[in-house]
Every structure is written in structure tokens, then in C-alpha cells.
Amino acid sequence: MTDRLYYHDSFLYTFEAQVLESFERNGRHAIKLDRTAFYPTSGGQVHDTGKVIIDGREVAVTEIADEEDGSILHFISELVVSGKTLHGVVDAERRRDHMQQHSGQHVLSAAFVRLFDAGTVSFHMGAESCTIDLAVKSLAPKQIQEAEKLANEIITEDRPVTIRFVALEQARQMDLRKLPPREAGDLRLIDISDFDLTACGGTHVRSTGQIGAILVRKTENVKQGIRVEFVCGLRAVRTARQDYVTLTEAAGLLSTHIYELPQQIRKSLEEAKNAAKAGQILLQELAEFYAERLLSETTGTPRLVTRVFADRDATFIKLLAQKLTAGKNDVIALLASGSGQPTLVFAQSPGQKHNMGQLLKETMAQLGGRGGGSADLAQGGLPAQTTDLKTIEAALQQLAAKLKS
Numbered sequence: 105m106t107d108r109l110y111y112h113d114s115f116l117y118t119f120e121a122q123v124l125e126s127f128e129r130n131g132r133h134a135i136k137l138d139r140t141a142f143y144p145t146s147g148g149q150v151h152d153t154g155k156v157i158i159d160g161r162e163v164a165v166t167e168i169a170d171e172e173d174g175s176i177l178h179f180i181s182e183l184v185v186s187g188k189t190l191h192g193v194v195d196a197e198r199r200r201d202h203m204q205q206h207s208g209q210h211v212l213s214a215a216f217v218r219l220f221d222a223g224t225v226s227f228h229m230g231a232e233s234c235t236i237d238l239a240v241k242s243l244a245p246k247q248i249q250e251a252e253k254l255a256n257e258i259i260t261e262d263r264p265v266t267i268r269f270v271a272l273e274q275a276r277q278m279d280l281r282k283l284p285p286r287e288a289g290d291l292r293l294i295d296i297s298d299f300d301l302t303a304c305g306g307t308h309v310r311s312t313g314q315i316g317a318i319l320v321r322k323t324e325n326v327k328q329g330i331r332v333e334f335v336c337g338l339r340a341v342r343t344a345r346q347d348y349v350t351l352t353e354a355a356g357l358l359s360t361h362i363y364e365l366p367q368q369i370r371k372s373l374e375e376a377k378n379a380a381k382a383g384q385i386l387l388q389e390l391a392e393f394y395a396e397r398l399l400s401e402t403t404g405t406p407r408l409v410t411r412v413f414a415d416r417d418a419t420f421i422k423l424l425a426q427k428l429t430a431g432k433n434d435v436i437a438l439l440a441s442g443s444g445q446p447t448l449v450f451a452q453s454p455g456q457k458h459n460m461g462q463l464l465k466e467t468m469a470q471l472g473g474r475g476g477g478s479a480d481l482a483q484g485g486l487p488a489q490t491t492d493l494k495t496i497e498a499a500l501q502q503l504a505a506k507l508k509s
């Protein structure tokens with residue numbers, strides 16, 4: 105058993121201890137001490153990091169883990185021999201952040217119980233944000249805001265947070281928010297004055313004011329209920345700052361105030377939709393115009409239209425091919441586009457004797473592309489940048505000559 109100094113004082117960042125064991129675990133150096141202020145990963149809270157100083161040498165402490173026998177494992181960056189005394193230094197900034205998140209979780213969980221009888225079934229602390237899973241089917245956005253408000257009121261009141269040790273039997277008589285399933289020895293209770301009493305082994309602030317603030321970010325449905333994501337203290341400030349920077353940049357793009365963003369985005373989307381519709385109509389009209397002009401310039405039977413459009417894309421030449429051939433009985437269109445991926449579209453008026461799918465495949469084989477289609481309409485793409493439009497034009501002319509003869 106390692107004596108857990110953080111059990112009694114979460115603000116103890118330096119300590120002296122003796123190295124009881126030194127060994128390798130999965131290729132990493134590890135030590136066990138007689139006492140430690142380093143917190144191991146457990147109960148949803150992430151482990152501490154820091155350093156140990158031994159014989160004037162600083163060695164990094166990279167991870168802390170609980171062992172089944174009640175001892176604590178310290179993973180360190182270099183070998184440290186057993187039997188010596190060392191000086192431990194916990195990374196205070198990281199610990200303070202963890203205390204803010206973890207204590208904030210106690211307050212938020214208690215707020216959800218008080219207001220909506222929604223108990224917390226699990227807690228997760230991530231590098232960016234934390235989550236709790238609530239055993240409840242649904243919560244309205246207004247209820248989430250109410251819980252956030254109550255939690256922040258408790259923080260503002262700066263209520264004392266105290267640690268107590270009681271026997272399990274005694275704890276059963278108390279109105280605890282959460283009892284651990286089994287526990288050897290006394291239970292460690294965390295008491296937020298007149299608001300929350302729960303069993304917990306983590307590190308906590310001394311009074312709720314040290315949490316700073318709680319900001320609920322989002323909720324989602326999960327198997328066991330509702331997952332609530334939140335950030336506390338300096339993380340809440342960082343997150344709010346990042347949100348503001350993002351919103352300001354977005355608002356700048358639309359030359360509006362951040363609070364007007366949803367309205368402006370809706371307006372812009374509507375405008376974009378209308379512009380796309382208008383563009384579609386223009387494209388149809390343009391294709392009809394081209395079809396009429398190209399057919400008027402064409403003589404002989406069948407009427408053969410061969411054309412490369414350097415500045416048009418696949419959508420346009422496909423539309424044009426349909427306009428050229430539909431409702432006619434003697435048109436063959438061999439079209440190519442150069443905008444985007446170079447594309448070929450072959451089409452004939454329905455029921456003519458040629459097989460456009462087959463002809464396109466043959467032309468593609470010659471030009472180094474892929475494609476296919478039906479007897480009346482076929483389409484294929486060529487590798488972008490590697491295809492010269494003059495080569496395409498020559499291939500189309502060659503095929504046209506063959507079809508005329």
C-alpha cells in the first residue's frame with residue numbers, strides 16, 4: 105500500500121518519499137514509493153505528471169497507475185535505484201486543471217440530480233473537454249441551461265469543499281449521491297457544503313469558487329442516456345475565447361455581427377440556391393441555342409456535329425448532346441469538354457444504327473481514358489492535365505469521317 109498524500113491535501117505539489125521498488129514494466133522504468141502526492145488514473149480523472157529529483161538528478165514522471173494491491177506505480181523516464189530518498193514535484197498547472205474539471209463535475213452532477221433526478225452513471229475527462237452520462241431518457245435544452253445555471257450559482261457562492269473519512273456502515277446511513285460498489289476500509293467522502301455529498305478518491309478544490317465556471321458545450325444521446333459535454337475553469341475561458349474568434353471570423357466574412365450570423369447564413373444559403381436555379385435555367389437555354397446553331401451549320405445525312413468546348417464542363421456537353429439528338433431522327437453528336445476533367449460525350453438520335461457505347465470505348469482506348477454507356481448515349485473521362493484538346497479534336501474528326509463514309 106502506498107500512502108496517498110493527495111487523499112488529505114490536493115494542493116500538496118511537493119513531497120519527500122523513499123523508493124521501495126524499481127523495475128521494468130512493459131519496457132518502461134517504474135518505481136513504487138512509500139508515499140506519494142501523484143494521482144493515478146482512476147474514477148474518470150486522468151493521472152498527474154511531473155518529476156522526481158534524486159541525487160540532484162531530475163527524472164520525468166510520465167504516468168501514474170493504480171495497482172490491484174493498493175500500491176501506486178510511477179512510470180519514469182530513466183532508471184532510479186531503490187532504497188534512496190527522492191523529492192517529488194507534481195505538475196501543478198495540470199493538477200489544478202484536473203481539480204477544476206473534476207470538482208466541476210461533482211457540482212454539475214449534483215445539479216442534474218437536484219433539478220431533474222438525473223443521476224450520473226459515468227464520467228470521462230479528456231484533454232479538451234469532459235463528459236458525464238446521465239441516466240435519463242431526454243433533457244430539453246432549457247433544462248440543460250437550468251442545470252448549468254444552478255451549478256454556476258453554487259460556484260459563485262464559494263461553498264467549502266471538505267474531505268471526510270467514514271466507515272461503510274455509517275456511509276449507508278448518510279444521503280450520499282453515489283456509493284462505491286465495494287470498498288475496503290473507510291470511505292472517503294467529498295462534501296460540498298449543503299449541496300453534494302459523495303464518495304470519491306479524486307483530487308478536488310477547497311471551495312467551489314476555485315472551479316471558476318462551468319460551461320456546458322453539447323449533449324448527445326447515448327446507450328445509457330444523455331451525454332453532457334462540459335468544460336470548467338480556465339478551460340471554459342479558453343473554449344469561450346476560441347468560440348468567439350471562430351464566430352468573429354465567420355461574421356467578418358459575411359460583414360455582420362456575430363449574433364446576426366444564423367440569419368445571415370440562412371439568407372446567403374437562400375441566395376446561393378436561387379443563383380444555382382437561375383444558372384441551371386441559363387445553361388438549358390444556352391444548350392438549346394448552341395444546339396440550334398450547330399444543327400443549322402450541319403449538312404448531309406446523318407447530320408454529324410463534332411465539337412470540342414475548351415471552357416465548358418461535362419454537365420454542359422451532356423445537356424447539349426441531349427438537346428441535339430432528342431426529337432430528331434438523324435443526328436449524331438461527338439462532343440468534348442475541356443473544363444475540369446476532359447470529357448467525351450457521344451450521342452445519336454434514338455434508334456439509329458451505330459453503337460455509341462462501343463464507339464466511345466474504342467476512342468477512349470485510343471486516348472487513354474475510361475467510359476461507356478448505351479447504344480444512344482455514352483460518356484467517358486480522360487486524365488486531367490495529361491490530355492491535349494487538339495489530340496481529342498483529331499480523334500473526333502477521324503471518327504466523324506469514318507461515320508460519314
Ligand SMILES: [Zn+2]
Pocket residue numbers: 206207210294304305306307308
Ligand atoms: Zn471526486
